[in-house]
Amino acid sequence: MTTLDAPWLRTDRSRAVCAMLTDAGHQAWFVGGCVRNALIGAPVSDLDLTTDARPDRVMELAQAAGFKVVPTGIAHGTVTVIADGEPFEITTFRRDVDTDGRHATVAFADDLADDAARRDFTMNALYAAPDGTIADPLGGVPDAQAGRVRFVGDPQSRIREDYLRILRFFRFFAWYGDPALGIDADGLAACAMNADGLDGLSSERVTQEMLKLLSAPDPAPAVASMAASGVLVRVLTGAAQDVLTVLVHVEQDAGLKPDPLRRLAALGGSRDRLRLSKAQATRIDALTFPAASAGEMGYRLGATIAIDKLAILAASLGQLLDPVDVERARIGAAQTLPVTAADFMPELQGPALGKALQQAESRWILSGFTLSRAELVRTGG
Template structure:
């Protein structure tokens, strides 16, 4: 389906006319927001909220980032902020971007602009006073929405209709928009995972994504990782990933993926299957579910996506073959694993093991479900414990300094853990004396 012309949602509506009204928004009425609006409109310029904050407010989703647009050039924006006693940061003057900081709140303010040249990632722009031309630069119709301070919504490309239909469409021709920036290919699927419905993606967009999938290879790992991990945070990323896999989009960036069904089970457990407040959708845990118990794949993906050292190590731990967790595992044995690996890692491993367990069974035993939940509860309740004797205690018993001290401590810790960490200091010293 070809995208409509601007304003195609009504015969008597011009592209620049308002089409609706936002309900009251706490973020819009907050003191920092009012201060920024007052500063920017001091000279009579029109200012609007743009992009994600309007889209999410329409969908009644939490608004995290507040972006604004104005026809005034960035230098004038900085002047108006300074005149109002507000801090302005010239984060991208060449592209018309200024960041206002008020208390702990940050607002990205961009001068209206239109593209005159693109090279696949960067665009050469000129400033304009045309709101529709600025909206035409947006990637998708649902991101081309804007709203004035009174809450009037402007929708030149029928993004509201697309939101209502659970449809993600490019503004303009999909192929041309992807040629402008190949990352939009991944953004299309990320936004479909969050705002689309099932696997019914826009046909023209999918065809363009399939055609330009090889253009993902030269992109930096950081840019790919940012889009992929945000996609994996959606309630049901598995359905979108199946579409990507079927259309050859995953192969250039994640050829190691082979277990989307386990991801589907894990997502269900995180979002709907458990009444556990500490368990939330976790993109790195979900990435581990896709890779399966494959340390080599985890290492390759971490390197390609240029993950941080902490994320690389965590992904490697989640992809390790050991420990193997089963619902039949006793509480004592699980606490030994908690002592060895830590509560956070064991909770992740338990969720991954449970997802694999569900995925491999046609019928689910309620007793197994209760057993998995009991293991998760043990992880939540776990408080780290330490062996109540140290190397100095063994030396005081007469042991000669050297490697034997470490060996005996390890033996004692195993003996202590097998008894569910119950022996106290006196009992541990007595056991040490007996072993000496």
Template sequence: MRIEASWLDNPAVQQVCALLEAAGYQALYVGGCVRNTLLGFPVADHDLSTDARPDSVIAIMEDAALKVIPTGIDHGTVTVIAGGEPFEITTFRHDIETDGRRAVVHFATDVIEDARRRDFTMNAIYCDRRGDIVDPLGGIIDLRARRLRFVGQAAERVQEDYLRILRFFRFSAWYADPDQGMDPEALAACAAHLDGLDRISAERIGGEMRKLLAAPDPSQAVAVMQTTGVLGAILPGADMTALPILVHLEMQAGRAPDPVLRLAAIGGQGAADRLRLSKAEARRLSAIGQAARSGQGAAELGYRNGAEDGTAAVLLHSAFVGVSTPPAALEDVARGARAVFPISARDLMPRFAGRHLGEEMKARERRWIDSGFSLSREDLLA
């Protein structure tokens, strides 16, 4: 089987492989670039596998005047910059010892050994620079069926890296057919090894959750996470009940998937810390949640939070109470976001000062908002 894709025509894609082949080594693209091409999804990364050892890869690329970065050389990975793009090149390997977070690896010369250490069958499909497919484990069968399965024994793959529990749900949301349900063996392995998630850093967990919640519709995956106990293990107190409603409302409003908004719908104790959100993400998570529960009208939410987050708050409130969002509400958000309070504190000075000045400003702002932003500057100063 051969694939055709525009990225395979990229001169840099061809150059890196050709350099390895000219030195007598195999050079096979693997993982997301092959999987996404077969599914018709966009391709973002170019990951290569080879039987060349890291020192040989470095020598070959540097002889061709390409920049080489030893990003994970202990595990056989170097990053080569060609045509301004990064190419992650990893030597064929198999794991000889794991602790659930990291592995001690042994370099291999056989692509089958390399395939057997990967997480899912759909990620163990390779192709060369001509597009010829190498499929050691029959991953294309699963891919065509949109069926997500672990390579070999699910429990063994999970125990090699407990983050694979979250990767299973993330990949299910993005690539699996929801009508088929999820693989029972995989679910049993995830449920049986929940304690292993305690060994995984908050940064890695947060990264997986962001990617999961960015899927077009992660509702089913998150629902099964809750049923198996995975959701509660990483976000105690989280509840996905409002999530499918929110996803539907986002689609109705023509909004792109918003992971922070969806996280606000799920909730959970200490989500910002447990998922290592950035300061900006944490502030936005808190602000949207508070706004959705504030009881403010759509126009005021737009005025106080801006069009983007005002709309997010309106959708989240609708999801919490289980109702649709009227188009008029979204128009009110936009109207509120455009409104500018026509007076400033200086306009009330020196008549008012200190605490009284603040109270007067709030009272007049309240009158202005309640008027539908119609009161003029003269009205507010009268």
């Protein structure tokens, strides 16, 4: 029997929340990501529990124990209990009654096995008791440890319950899969056969999954599998996935942190299927700025975006990022044009004034930002 030894199991908060349930005769199991990540040594951010207690009962017990309670998803069985400032999402065991490819109608269950059977991947159907004892009804422990992302049961059935699981399959492979093992063939085939189901998903859900996938340390193998299965074209028509493979290498060599928007810009293609925030769209538009000298891009775009642009350009040419260009971009970002319209007035007005300013700026950039105000004014721009 596998036992989990994780520091978050031993905190007073975790013990108190579990005791709230178990002292009342109910089951308490940590579930999903926190168990999976602790098992493989990955960071744990959220603590989720599942129980046979119904949501109203969970709320009653939590309030009696003095915890703050938020009915975050009570219709679906989820209550958030906040203990000493830390949130614990507690969801009643569930089983699917009906699904339409986007949403599921669920019923509460009394058995952990029913709850496990409705989950997407075996590595997510992992449960840990308050003492660390792991319940693994579907063989998720060896899958998680080996880096095998496998659907629970029949892959096509799981996908048709919620077509977003196609994108989750690739996202989980990007984060937790072992590229040396390759992606699960049955899962990949099921994704290919059901790729048209993605068309019915909201742009918000598709965007969220894609950005999470592209945030992985190296999403290139997953994205290549998406392209081969016909999934990538459903979300990014015209994307050039080969550039991503090189970009990841460029990032690693240059010490750049993984960035989903940089990678999305490198992939290119149509973003019609995505719904980005205004800030995200603005940044990607900046990354499509016409290629120029490193200094000019730093001056016009700022250091961060200019370096991202340089990394994408290098990847598209199959080259590494030149440290000299990075430094030039940083120098350019620190510059301020030393002349203003007032320097050319009143001799110049209207279109002539605008043209003089443009010419002055171009000469100044070409000089490597060395021409002074007096030199630019003396030459009339």
